[in-house]
Amino acid sequence: MAQLGARPHRAAGEGVIAPRLTLIAGGKSSPPVDRDAFPGGDLAYARALSQGDPAAARLFMRRNLPVILGLARRLLGSEAEAEDAAQDVYIKVWRGAGRWQPGTARFDSWVGRIAINACYDRLRRRREVSGEVPERADTAPLADRKISASQTAQAVREAVQALPERQRLALELCHFQEHSNIDAAAMMEVSVDALESLLARARRGLKQALADEQSNLLSGLAGGAHEGES
Amino acid sequence: MDRTRFDRLVSAYGAAPSRWPAADREAALAFLRDHADDALHAQLEEAARLDRLLESARDLTGVPGNLEARLLASGPGAKSRPGMATPRWASMAAAVALIGGLGLGWSFGDSAQPDRDDMAIYIAAFDSLQAENSAWVEEE
Numbered sequence: 365m366a367q368l369g370a371r372p373h374r375a376a377g378e379g380v381i382a383p384r385l386t387l388i389a390g391g392k393s394s395p396p397v398d399r400d401a402f403p404g405g406d407l408a409y410a411r412a413l414s415q416g417d418p419a420a421a422r423l424f425m426r427r428n429l430p431v432i433l434g435l436a437r438r439l440l441g442s443e444a445e446a447e448d449a450a451q452d453v454y455i456k457v458w459r460g461a462g463r464w465q466p467g468t469a470r471f472d473s474w475v476g477r478i479a480i481n482a483c484y485d486r487l488r489r490r491r492e493v494s495g496e497v498p499e500r501a502d503t504a505p506l507a508d509r510k511i512s513a514s515q516t517a518q519a520v521r522e523a524v525q526a527l528p529e530r531q532r533l534a535l536e537l538c539h540f541q542e543h544s545n546i547d548a549a550a551m552m553e554v555s556v557d558a559l560e561s562l563l564a565r566a567r568r569g570l571k572q573a574l575a576d577e578q579s580n581l582l583s584g585l586a587g588g589a590h591e592g593e594s
Numbered sequence: 595m596d597r598t599r600f601d602r603l604v605s606a607y608g609a610a611p612s613r614w615p616a617a618d619r620e621a622a623l624a625f626l627r628d629h630a631d632d633a634l635h636a637q638l639e640e641a642a643r644l645d646r647l648l649e650s651a652r653d654l655t656g657v658p659g660n661l662e663a664r665l666l667a668s669g670p671g672a673k674s675r676p677g678m679a680t681p682r683w684a685s686m687a688a689a690v691a692l693i694g695g696l697g698l699g700w701s702f703g704d705s706a707q708p709d710r711d712d713m714a715i716y717i718a719a720f721d722s723l724q725a726e727n728s729a730w731v732e733e734e
Contacts, residue, residue: 416670425662433661434653447661454665513650520651538607539651544606545615556615563606571644581647 396495406471407464414462424454428472431541432479438536439483441525449486455477469550476543476551480533487529523573531566534559535545595621597629601637609642 402409402423412420432453435447456478466475524532530552536560537548549559574581595618603622605612626634662676 413666421669422664425657425665429657429662429665433657435655437655443655447658447664450661451665451668456670458669465708468598516647520647524648524651535648539613539648542613560602560606565600566642567608567641571640574644574647578643578647581650 381384386455388499406467407466410461410464410471413458416458423458427545428475429454431472431476434541435476435533435536435570436483438524438532438583439529440486448507449482452482456482459579470547473547476547477553480551483545484529494586507541519581520570520574526573527566528568531569534562537565538563549587595625597625600625600629600634604637604641608645608648609638610645 384553402412402420409420409423429450432450433446436449436453437443440446440449453475457475460478466469468474468509469477488591522536527535534548537543537551538545543551545556545559549556552562553561554562571578599618600622603614603618608616611619692721
């Protein structure tokens with residue numbers, strides 16, 4: 365993951381503030397990995413999947429399943445349900461891949477859209493059955509005490525989980541799965557402008573939810589790093 | 595790139611230039627070089643803090659070992675079991691069976707008709723039953 369490793373600083377002897385940006389290894393800047401490409405490209409991949417080709421099925425497990433599962437976990441908040449949703453998606457892809465045509469959306473975006481719709485269906489059914497209204501997590505400030513990195517992670521996950529579905533989805537696609545804004549917008553079937561609005565609202569909501577405890581949470585992360593070093 | 599677009603980029607994608615859309619990145623970095631001020635620094639630092647917190651919430655669980663096998667077992671080539679997808683040839687086989695059945699029924703339909711003597715016996719039998727039932731109802 366590429367990160368802003370250092371804050372912008374005022375360069376000595378210069379009248380302007382110059383950014384000093386450090387990219388931490390492991391991010392998008394690494395060369396694209398081609399082991400996930402299917403011989404013959406996406407159309408051949410889609411046709412092979414629809415025909416039950418074992419090599420295509422194995423590639424699906426490596427190339428598409430992690431994305432599907434990540435989306436489902438973030439949207440459904442349940443490991444068991446996420447795995448069931450992943451199975452639904454696999455069957456739908458297998459049945460529909462023969463009809464996929466290049467030109468409208470990339471094959472992976474098309475699969476992502478199927479995954480999103482499968483999760484929305486499950487969320488809709490869940491609400492119909494239980495009358496459940498999406499709940500906001502308890503965002504009351506943590507006690508003024510030292511917290512661990514895992515507690516920080518849990519608090520942030522809960523705050524993310526409490527976001528409205530579409531904001532959560534936009535964050536999952538762009539921030540966590542690092543899809544381009546164009547691909548993420550295609551998967552969500554919205555414009556890039558709309559996607560950016562969802563992302564900005566998600567981040568604003570998180571900032572508000574975590575505002576009271578942000579310094580505490582960040583110190584938890586720093587503490588976790590020290591724990592790991594010792 | 596103007597301040598409004600720069601603000602929107604940071605609001606949506608955070609402080610890391612690597613997360614900014616490729617189409618905007620170069621212009622945004624140039625804007626940052628040319629227009630950086632305290633307010634912009636504060637904005638980037640705040641966004642970077644949220645980025646750090648978000649990173650802590652990244653899902654590192656991965657794909658469970660048994661899920662891949664489960665999916666492969668539910669896909670093409672798997673033996674049929676309750677709740678599983680129907681193979682593609684199943685609908686065609688059902689259609690062939692239906693058409694064949696209709697054809698056979700139409701071909702041999704005439705020979706299956708009861709002859710007139712049989713019909714007479716059936717009618718007589720049901721007539722007598724109707725008469726018995728009527729009498730039984732009248733007795734009550």
